[in-house]
Amino acid sequence: MSQYILSIDQGTTSSRAILFDLQGNIHATRQQEFRQQFPASGWVEHAPDDIWTSVLDTCHSVMSEECGSGDQVIAAGITNQRETTLVWDRNTGEPVYNAIVWQDRRTASYCESLKSENLEPWVSSKTGLLVDPYFSATKIR
Known part of the structure; x- marks a missing residue:
């Protein structure tokens, strides 16, 4: 077989x-x-x-x-x-x-608001990812 x-x-x-x-x-x-x-x-x-x-x-x-x-x-x-x-x-x-x-x-505007609050370095340190609508996290709200 x-x-x-x-x-x-x-x-x-x-x-x-x-x-x-x-x-x-x-x-x-x-x-x-x-x-x-x-x-x-x-x-x-x-x-x-x-x-x-x-x-x-x-x-x-x-x-x-x-x-x-x-x-x-x-x-x-x-x-x-x-x-x-x-x-x-x-x-x-x-x-x-x-x-x-x-x-x-x-979620582009939401991602921009996270960046304007200077949260991208924190997100990147936790996930290794950029703040971008491409990634799944911002799609779930």
């Missing part, structure tokens, strides 16, 4: 799944795009279910093509959108709101 490694690339505009054998040869690949939402100038969002179903669909597709189920997948690697932020309700397991994408600039 063959063994495989599943690679999942959940990106900004699509999700992709690639099934490799143990020698690194590609056996199957699928990509599924999803819609970006722009509810206001500088805002970029994704529907959480679109992200989830695109990952599930691409994974199921490559596995069913080569191995019928996940039994032959011995490892998985995942890449994601990193600073895209999504909050889930711990009681219901449902998303609280859309995913706020790393490109979103809605």
